[in-house]
Amino acid sequence: MATDTSSNSGLRRYAVTFSELFRETWLGYAFVIPATFLLALVVLYPTLRGIIMAFQEVSLLQPNEVMWVGLQNITEMLDTPEFWDAFSNTVVIATAAVSLEYIFGLGLALALKQKLPGITFFRNVSLVTWVMPIIVMTIIFRFIMQPEYGLVNIILSFFNIDTTYWFGDPTWAKPLIVVMHMWRNIPFTAVALMAAMQSIPTSLYEAAELDGAGKLEQFRYITLPNITYVSMIMIVLHTIFTVNDFEIIYLTTGGGPLGSTEVLATYVYKLAFNEYTLGFAASIGLTMLIILLAFTFIYVQLEDIE
Structure with missing residues (x-):
């Protein structure tokens, strides 16, 4: 029972x-x-x-007439000079922006890491440009670089230096786009690197100092190796952000002047909604997807290593 x-x-x-x-x-x-x-x-x-x-011929003007064309769009893309111009602009802007973001972000991280009066305030303020909406940032830059009443041209005129139409000058438009990416992304990079630096045991620096290592040697042999993982994450993420960026260029130069800032994202937009060639635009979008997936794969591998 x-x-x-x-x-x-x-x-x-x-x-x-x-x-x-x-x-x-x-x-x-x-x-x-x-x-x-x-x-x-x-x-x-x-x-x-x-x-x-990407493997079809599709037009917004005739949306019901869809034809399978296989690799024709891909072949046409590879034979189009405008595609390669946009591709090279994307590579140049991404390489310059990401490299400078990391260099200046590392310097800012070292500054924010110092134990100084009021440093917490500057750490908080440094993220303002990161959280600021892109439309607000572009308005600020367009106002500062305005050809007649912009702050930069007013200062140049005061010193009798020739002024220019900054976003309308092929020589200056691309560097300005890089500067805008830097202005937005450097604080985020700095805060991430600063957090990585603060996680390094202080005993390592104390031991190195007892062995007679200077600040430069400590930075080279202790700081840099211990922030390598975070550094790689920042580089990969910002590369993805920059390659995929559409708003900054569209809201400032629109891809001009003379195509000097035309990147893949803006080129796809114009093909799809200005020329209505959806199939051709999709083939370039597929190219962008493959590029971004490659960097995403690297990011996932870094996460697995950690």
Whole structure:
């Protein structure tokens, strides 16, 4: 009799546990399924549709007349000089911006790491440019660089230096785009590197100082090796951000003057919505997707290493 009671009690406990597990599992599915459906609707479907469209001839002027053309769009893309101009501009801007962001971000991180009065205030203020909306940033830069009443030209005129139409000058437009990327991203890089520096044990610096190592040697042999992982993450992330950037260029130069700031993102936009060649635009979008997936793969590998 005691055995039956014990057995029934065990079955009841098992039934209760299974019931709770069942409810928790379905509760989890109830929360996940809507988000998954929404993600598939707004991300997965457009991505797959864009990949398919890259191998079709599609025009906004004749949306119902779709023709499968295979690799024709890819071939045409590779034979188009404007594509290579946009590609080279993308590489130049991304390389310059990411490199300078890291160099100046590292310097700012070293400054913010110091224990000085009021340093917390400067750490907080340094992130203002990162959280500022891009539209606000572009308005500020357009106002400062305005050809007639901009602050920069007023200062140059005061010293009798020739002024210019900054965003309308092919010589200056591209460097200004790089500066805008730097202005936005340097603080984020600095804060990330500063956090990595603060995680380094102080005992390493104390031991190095006892061994007679100077500040430069400590930075080279202790600081840099210990922030390598965060440095790589910042470089990869900012490369993805810069290659994928559309707003900064579209809101300032629109890809001009004379195509000097035309990048892949703005080139795709113009092909799709100005020339209505969706298939050709999708083939370039597919190229951008492959490039960004390569950097995303590197990012995931770095996460796995950590």
